[in-house]
Amino acid sequence: MAGKKKKVVLKNYVSGFPKLSDFEVVETDDAIRSVPPEGSEAVVVKNLYLSCDPYMRHLMSTNKEPLRMESFVLGEAIKGFGVSKVVASGHPDYQVGDYVWGFTGWEDYSLIDKPQALFKINHTADVPLSYYTGLLGMPGLTAYAGFYEKCSPKKGEYVYVSSASGAVGQLVGQFAKLMGCFVVGSAGSDEKVELLKSKFGFDEAFNYKKESDLNLALKRYFPQGIDIYFDNVGGATLDAVLLNMRNHGRIAACGMISQYNLDKPDGVYNLGTIISRRVEIKGFAVFDHYSHYPQFVETITQYVKEGKIEYVEDAAEGLENGPSALLELFDGRNVGKKLLVLDRE
């Protein structure tokens, strides 16, 4: 652990779309982080894979409302979910050599003071470690809890997923197909649309950027209406969906990426339909569902081994490419789950 290491830092708080110049990759001396402080329960981890997730946009600003999490500290390594290996531990639950996933830093090594939400990985050769940044980690559990718990899906229901090729969306669509639902996804490029249909088994998919009227597009794909909308984008898409919900429909409000870079959010005008159609809109956050992680990981690992779930990653390499990898999320350049590889071990 000797020598100079790198970290990705935020230089200034962001308004509007984040830019590469808002970030800096700086050299850091990790030596001081190589052992936990005497008597503490901290662990030190070597970071292997870092997860690029839309919620991180909130942490680039000082407005804490969106997630009520601490914003990034300027000049320090930004934070996010990642897969790491324990290299020193003062905590009885974590041993040197353990693979873990959880909230860590965008740097080579991180000191984690309070490892309560650090999940141990039961690593086996048939599932790549990187999957714990997505399919088997936070985004996977998000898809699982949001779809099965918040949407109460039933066989034969009509399901729409926005941002459908992303880390969460691709899984929601596949869960819905496994449940016997009719599933339509939208994404922002023809390449992604093709992926949804050919790889993930969506019944239909469309490029929302090519639709001049989302309401009409949804009426085309769902002439009978939508039972379940898994919302990753909010804004105008949510508004159009509200005109197309069926009676007793459910909307899982998972994310609103279309709104994250706006100074003033878009208005949503069609909420009146939730009364006439008795629709429920359910905001949720994955950390309320951590207790379901063991059941989740067992189920999904089995699905992966049986070939029932496909999963597409979009990996960038090295901390120096961290900022550009992260920013791809906000102009939709990533295809599949975006992550950053530091060390493939």
Next chain:
Amino acid sequence: MAGKKKKVVLKNYVSGFPKLSDFEVVETDDAIRSVPPEGSEAVVVKNLYLSCDPYMRHLMSTNKEPLRMESFVLGEAIKGFGVSKVVASGHPDYQVGDYVWGFTGWEDYSLIDKPQALFKINHTADVPLSYYTGLLGMPGLTAYAGFYEKCSPKKGEYVYVSSASGAVGQLVGQFAKLMGCFVVGSAGSDEKVELLKSKFGFDEAFNYKKESDLNLALKRYFPQGIDIYFDNVGGATLDAVLLNMRNHGRIAACGMISQYNLDKPDGVYNLGTIISRRVEIKGFAVFDHYSHYPQFVETITQYVKEGKIEYVEDAAEGLENGPSALLELFDGRNVGKKLLVLDRE
């Protein structure tokens, strides 16, 4: 049943605020309605009390979206909930002399072809028949189902009710107090605010027309935030509430009277908070809850007899005053449950 009778008809479909000139009270020959058609299961009722309810605004327009109910037919008696007495019946469940409440016409006598949703009233002297237009009828069941089923209230929670002195709001507030909640209501006049505090036992109440910033008003009354919002108004009030919900809060979307007379609904901008705070917004409609009516009426009748529930009606007399009574709802002139008395029996 001989002689000329009256009915309230809609002369033209309405856009914007409804006006008296949109309605007409006309004489009608009821003789043809005095017996059900041979072999049918229809009943003929004499209407005693008619209920003025906000949802009726939707039926004054041809846009069926808001409730997906049939609009009023121009020139025919408008429809609504009422308390009636059976005067002729082809249906085995209804006998001449039965008191019923359900969907009827704004006229002296109505022929009800399909009496499926006509509830029989077990009339006792200690509860006024008129209460079945409100407390013990559709609005009461709305309050009951919306509060207990949709809001999942718990003792000690913080509850906000808009349009709080109306037929539904006054009951929701009292149900919440019976549950041991802290309850604040808003209404559109100082007289109503006083009623909320002195008669219905709300902990606090405010005149929303005197507040220049609803968000700040809510922060004043709920420094700790809102667990449950029972929404009767939608629009800007809902938007301000979204900034003040607590984690895991619930919003029962019951009505949006602030929006009913607008050509374009107001935008709601703060939906992002439902993710960070894991809030659920639940649209509902009373007719999904009709099966709970027997349990409801038993519970609430007992509350009334024990003096645990107060109830305020605002009655107008005679069909000729029907249009003005109905329109009071939309400028908030009514104080308490608005109804029209045709015959006190």
